[in-house]
Amino acid sequence: MADRLMLLDSASLYFRAFYGVPDTVRAPDGRPVNAARGFLDMIARLVTRFEPTHLVACWDDDWRPQWRVDLIPSYKAHRVVETVSSGPDVEEVPDPLEAQIPVIRDALDALGIPIVGAAEHEADDVIGTLATRATMPVDIVTGDRDLFQLVDDDRDVRVVYTARGMSNLAVVDDDHLVAAYGVHAAQYADYATLRGDSSDGLPGVAGVGEKTAATLLRAHGDIAGITAAAQAGEGMTPAQRKKVLAAADYLAVAPTVVEVVRTLDLPEVDARILPLAEDLAARTAAVADRWALGTSMTRAVEALGPA
Structure with a gap:
């Protein structure tokens, strides 16, 4: 065996x-x-x-x-x-x-x-x-x-x-x-960060659910790529950009909390x-x-x- x-x-x-x-x-x-x-x-x-x-x-x-x-x-x-x-x-x-x-x-x-x-x-x-x-x-x-x-x-x-x-x-x-x-395993921690998890007290990015999180990760790879795209105003809708930018402080620290x-x-x-x-x-x-x-x-x- x-x-x-x-x-x-x-x-x-x-x-x-x-x-x-x-x-x-x-x-x-x-x-x-x-x-x-x-x-x-x-x-x-x-x-x-x-x-x-x-x-x-x-x-x-x-x-x-x-x-x-x-x-x-x-x-x-x-x-x-x-x-x-x-x-x-x-x-x-x-x-x-x-x-x-x-x-x-x-x-x-x-x-x-x-x-x-x-x-x-x-x-x-x-x-x-x-x-x-x-x-x-x-x-x-x-x-x-x-x-x-x-x-x-x-x-x-x-x-x-x-x-x-x-x-x-x-x-x-x-x-x-x-x-x-809609995401690979290597993206799952970022997916969970974006989506949030009420059972763990993680707020996520306001207005970003599972489908939007997966869409953003497919387009930009990871949270760093999503953040860079939002700052550049490229590759996402104005509404998505606004949500990502508004969550900048959360996105700066949450990956460390979520990552095993x-x-x-x-x-x-x-x-x-x-x-x-x-x-x-x-x-x-x-x-x-x-x-x-x-x-x-x-x-x-x-x-x-x-x-």
């Missing part, structure tokens, strides 16, 4: 599991475990279908980095429930999900799946760095369209997009992006999926019993190939 790396956008997956799996089972301490069980079921299905040889759970050590907020104060501001001076802002997370995060980490550890995060950076940046430095094909599993910018056909970097559910996964390559959005960091100084991590050693197999059973993970842990163990 040829080597293939799978990178999990962990928060994207466990949020989806929390809202998609009924809250019918609880751990012995009373906490719900629907997100943890759903997350393990996702891993089992993904590993079975795509057969990665290497697997990493990428983590949000800082879901709203201050350096991004300094550039665009509205960045994810609507999701903040508490500002902490000594660390990352506290994100609005349902209490029943918050209680399951330690369970998810415990289960990943038992399965031997490394968890990788980076101070002052989001999981997106961890994914961007690991995908960029990978020496094998990469599947990025996420429900976040921002990571489409990492698609690279030449290096066989794809996105397994989960927004339509685990039974309707989309495998996103450059052809998919051109067909769906690909150069983090991350430690080397052994992400190989190996048959579970006897002690690790016993540990998965103990963790499953401790948190009432039941058949979800069993399916994950079987998919990962126990000894």
